[in-house]
Amino acid sequence: xxxxxxxxxxxxxxxxYRRGSEEIAAVNxxxxxxxxxxxxxIIGPSGSGKTTLVNLLGCLDNPSSGILHLGxxxxxxxxxxxxxxxxxxxRREVFGYxxxxxxxIPTLTVLxxxxxxxxxxxxxxxxxxxxxxxxxxxxxxxxxxxxGEISGGEMQRVAIARAMVNEPxxxxxxxxxxxxxxxxxxxxxxxxxxxxxxEGLTVIMVTHNQVLAANAKRTFEMRDGQICELERTAxx
Amino acid sequence: MITKFxxxxxxxxxxxxxxxxxxxxxxLSSWVLVSLLGFNQGYERALSKDIxxxxxxxxxxxxxxxxxxxTMMLKGGTGLRYMDESMLSKVAQEPEVxxxxxxxxxxxxxxxxxxxxGVAGYFGVDPKTFPEMKTYFRFRQGxxxxxxxxxxxxxxxxxxxxxxREVGDxxxxxxxxxxxxxxxxxxxxxTQDDGxxxxxxxxxxxxxxKNHQITTIGIKIKKGVDSAPLEEKLYQLPDVQIVSLAQVKxxxxxxxxxxxxxxxxxxxxxxxxxxxxxxxxILTSVWERFQEIGILKTIGAMPGxxxxxxxxxxxxxxxxxxxxxxxxxxxxxxxxxxxIRSVLPYAPTGGLVVIDGKLVLVTLAVILGIGLIxxxxxxxxxxxxxxxEAIRREVSG
Numbered sequence: 001x002x003x004x005x006x007x008x009x010x011x012x013x014x015x016x017y018r019r020g021s022e023e024i025a026a027v028n029x030x031x032x033x034x035x036x037x038x039x040x041x042i043i044g045p046s047g048s049g050k051t052t053l054v055n056l057l058g059c060l061d062n063p064s065s066g067i068l069h070l071g072x073x074x075x076x077x078x079x080x081x082x083x084x085x086x087x088x089x090x091r092r093e094v095f096g097y098x099x100x101x102x103x104x105i106p107t108l109t110v111l112x113x114x115x116x117x118x119x120x121x122x123x124x125x126x127x128x129x130x131x132x133x134x135x136x137x138x139x140x141x142x143x144x145x146x147x148g149e150i151s152g153g154e155m156q157r158v159a160i161a162r163a164m165v166n167e168p169x170x171x172x173x174x175x176x177x178x179x180x181x182x183x184x185x186x187x188x189x190x191x192x193x194x195x196x197x198x199e200g201l202t203v204i205m206v207t208h209n210q211v212l213a214a215n216a217k218r219t220f221e222m223r224d225g226q227i228c229e230l231e232r233t234a235x236x
Numbered sequence: 237m238i239t240k241f242x243x244x245x246x247x248x249x250x251x252x253x254x255x256x257x258x259x260x261x262x263x264l265s266s267w268v269l270v271s272l273l274g275f276n277q278g279y280e281r282a283l284s285k286d287i288x289x290x291x292x293x294x295x296x297x298x299x300x301x302x303x304x305x306x307t308m309m310l311k312g313g314t315g316l317r318y319m320d321e322s323m324l325s326k327v328a329q330e331p332e333v334x335x336x337x338x339x340x341x342x343x344x345x346x347x348x349x350x351x352x353x354g355v356a357g358y359f360g361v362d363p364k365t366f367p368e369m370k371t372y373f374r375f376r377q378g379x380x381x382x383x384x385x386x387x388x389x390x391x392x393x394x395x396x397x398x399x400x401r402e403v404g405d406x407x408x409x410x411x412x413x414x415x416x417x418x419x420x421x422x423x424x425x426x427t428q429d430d431g432x433x434x435x436x437x438x439x440x441x442x443x444x445x446k447n448h449q450i451t452t453i454g455i456k457i458k459k460g461v462d463s464a465p466l467e468e469k470l471y472q473l474p475d476v477q478i479v480s481l482a483q484v485k486x487x488x489x490x491x492x493x494x495x496x497x498x499x500x501x502x503x504x505x506x507x508x509x510x511x512x513x514x515x516x517x518i519l520t521s522v523w524e525r526f527q528e529i530g531i532l533k534t535i536g537a538m539p540g541x542x543x544x545x546x547x548x549x550x551x552x553x554x555x556x557x558x559x560x561x562x563x564x565x566x567x568x569x570x571x572x573x574x575x576i577r578s579v580l581p582y583a584p585t586g587g588l589v590v591i592d593g594k595l596v597l598v599t600l601a602v603i604l605g606i607g608l609i610x611x612x613x614x615x616x617x618x619x620x621x622x623x624x625e626a627i628r629r630e631v632s633g
Contacts, residue, residue: 051627060534060624084622085538092536099627103531107246112238119238121536162535174627 004035006071007169007202008057013066013076015052026052027063028225034218036169039196039203041213044222050206051174053222057204058097058172059090070094070169092121096163096171100178102155104147104162110134111143114161121166133161137191153184160191164201171195173205177212189215240541244548247521254517255553261513262557262603263564265506270565270599271572271589272503276496278590279583283488286584287481289427291369292337292454293463295479296327296470318449319476326473327453332466335456337365340440340449346410349398356395356410357432360440360450369454370429378403378420385438389416394430396421407433412443426586510557511610518550518614522621529618530626543619547611554607558600566591 015027026049034040044050055061056068059075059082067077075090076082082090091097104113114130134140137157142150147158156176163171173192177185189212195201205216213219219230248255298317321338328336340360347353363380367373376396381388389407391399396418401407406415416435424430441447457463463480470478522529529542537545565572569589577583 055624055627060627084533088533088536088538091534095534097531097534099531101527103528105243105247105528107250108238108243112242115238116243116532117535119240119243120532120538120541122237166536 004037006033006069007036007038008032008034008071009067009069010057011067011077013053013056013063013068015049015056015061016064025225027056029066030225030227032220032227032229034170034202034204036202037196037200039193039205039215039217040220041205041207041216041218042220042222042227043207043210043213045208048222049225050222052225053227054172054174054204054206058095058170059087062087092117092166094169096166096168098156098159098163098171098173098176100175102147102152102159102179104155104158106147109144109146110139110150110158113147113158114165117162117166129165129167130161133164134158137161151184152180153187156180156184156188157191160188160195164195164199168201170202170204173203175206175208177207177209185209185212240545241548241552244545245552247525248549248552251521254520258513258517258553259557259560261510262554262607263560265503265510266558266561266599266603267564267568268499268503268506268561269602270562270591270595271569272496272499273595273599274565274569274589274591275499275572275576277592277595278586278588279492280489281590282584282586282588283485285586286427287485289370289372289425289429291371292335292456293481294455294457294467294470295481296323296453296455296473296476297451297479299475299477318446318451319453321448321450323473323476324450324453327455327470330466330469332457332461332463333455334458335365335368337369337454338362338437338450339366339452339454340437340444340446341451342440342444344409344411348410357428358409358440359432359434360437361434362437366434366454369456372425373429374423376421376423378418381419381436384436385442386436387414387416387439388419388436390420390422390434391418392422392430392432392434393424395433398431409443414443428585430585507606511606514550514553514607514610515614517553518546518611519617521549522546522614522618526621527626529621530623533621533623533626539619542621543615546615546618547608550607550611550614551604554603554610555600558603558607561603562591562596562599565589 010033011031013027013030014025017024017026028049030053042050042053052061056063056076062081063076068075070090105116108116111130111134114133118130131140131143134143137160139150139154139157139161142154142158147155150158160171171192176192177188180188189205192203192205193215196203203216205213207213220227221230296319298319324336324338327333338361342358342360343355344358345353346356349356362384363382367380376393378390380390391401391407399407401418401421403418403421405418407418408415416433422429437450441449457466463482467478467480470476532542569587569591573588576588
């Protein structure tokens with residue numbers, strides 16, 4: 001353990017799916033800890049269980065067994081699985097999510113998309129933050145455009161701003177560059193690095209691209225449902 | 237800050253044609269509903285007005301079919317059968333009776349009326365007692381004739397318009413070739429009286445050779461007196477029939493109720509079809525946005541938020557459709573009136589389709605109620621979408 005504050009700690013997290021009589025351990029006894037302000041990448045081939053792991057870490061699903069703590073707060077491992085309502089409450093307090101397909105609402109403008117989370121949950125009355133975030137992410141000139149009128153890279157930046165508007169403690173990015181070309185992919189990773197450095201945001205990024213993953217402070221590799229941490233890269 | 241309402245209504249613009257078609261479906265059912273309810277109250281109101289405007293509560297007529305007689309009376313036709321005028325004094329002696337008036341109805345064919353001629357209605361009335369029954373009559377020009385046997389006439393508003401007559405002009409009774417001097421022209425009453433020509437009773441009796449004979453006795457009952465005992469007594473009189481206008485009204489309403497039930501059934505079917513349309517539209521929209529709704533949950537939306545969002549979309553559709561339907565009904569009320577009038581055996585004067593503020597609110601409430609029910613299932617389904625399912629669909633997709 002290092003001296004930093006631990007923001008997430010998993011112990012023997014396991015997720016088993018049943019297919020007929022067969023049991024498949026998509027995540028098999030994964031233990032890890034992530035410090036506040038970390039930038040973690042998780043790599044691995046398709047079917048290695050990285051998305052399932054991120055779903056468990058991001059409280060999108062209950063594990064079959066194992067323990068998860070967010071800071072001092074125990075989440076999984078208390079016996080019964082959490083309801084969808086309980087999971088939602090944790091998610092909106094702690095996490096921001098970005099996905100490969102952006103999932104912007106096509107009928108809302110860029111600014112409205114960024115403000116959308118505040119419609120459901122305004123953690124600290126951050127309604128002014130949407131414009132500020134768009135400026136930080138360099139897309140404030142697009143705020144009145146509809147998603148269909150901007151590029152893929154810009155759409156992902158909007159999705160990042162949407163994920164950030166409620167000041168999450170952890171940003172979960174599942175293949176955030178999956179739909180972008182190399183140049184745009186690098187820009188998005190640079191943006192995540194910048195947010196991590198400037199805002200102290202903890203970032204967990206799933207990718208199959210090792211070059212992009214190398215930008216993280218720590219890199220984990222998933223293989224057959226198990227995880228191992230690769231040697232740390234220099235990060236300045 | 238963007239509200240749930242903004243998110244909901246903007247989403248409806250995503251598939252414009254589908255949204256418009258759904259709104260049209262709701263609008264049509266709303267139009268049928270409001271027109272039907274408007275007809276329900278309009279018909280009853282118009283019928284009551286027609287009957288109340290007759291000025292008397294009971295009529296005595298020579299024996300025959302009472303409904304035919306009443307309908308003819310309402311339509312301004314003739315009673316065809318006659319009774320002796322002496323009946324008048326017998327009836328007047330009854331303690332419940334306030335006023336009585338004798339009427340002789342006559343109809344002559346006027347070849348100049350309309351495109352191929354028509355029947356002109358003449359009422360022979362007593363200038364002393366008849367005006368007391370029709371207290372709501374107002375004269376545009378002149379006044380009542382004074383003598384019971386003068387060749388003078390008072391014309392209803394429309395009769396005077398049709399004949400282009402003023403007070404002092406002469407009118408010719410077709411067939412009989414007898415001239416009357418116009419001494420009064422009535423204001424519009426909105427009843428059959430507008431098309432009637434009133435002449436002195438004795439004069440009409442002489443022209444049609446019906447000395448001391450009348451077709452009808454109008455009876456006004458004293459205020460607060462029950463008409464049932466009087467009706468019982470009058471039934472004992474020979475060769476006459478009693479027509480209670482309250483009964484006539486009730487009977488006509490009963491006859492019309494069959495048509496009402498049919499139209500109500502059609503409205504109900506239209507509403508059910510619209511309801512299915514709404515459920516289909518919203519459910520399709522929910523399935524199309526399956527991933528999007530799942531993602532909304534990852535950005536903080538609780539199941540209740542999603543439920544309200546989808547429910548709101550249903551309400552917006554129903555509110556828009558309901559409003560369009562009501563506006564349509566208001567604009568086309570006159571057309572609906574003409575259509576209904578063309579299929580009804582008897583339609584009273586005045587508007588048959590009356591749409592007032594209360595009716596508009598009731599219809600909107602019904603349509604919104606239907607919207608709320610229609611939206612329940614799609615909203616519940618949407619509320620249950622789990623973000624993980626949405627993400628898995630992304631992965632598998």
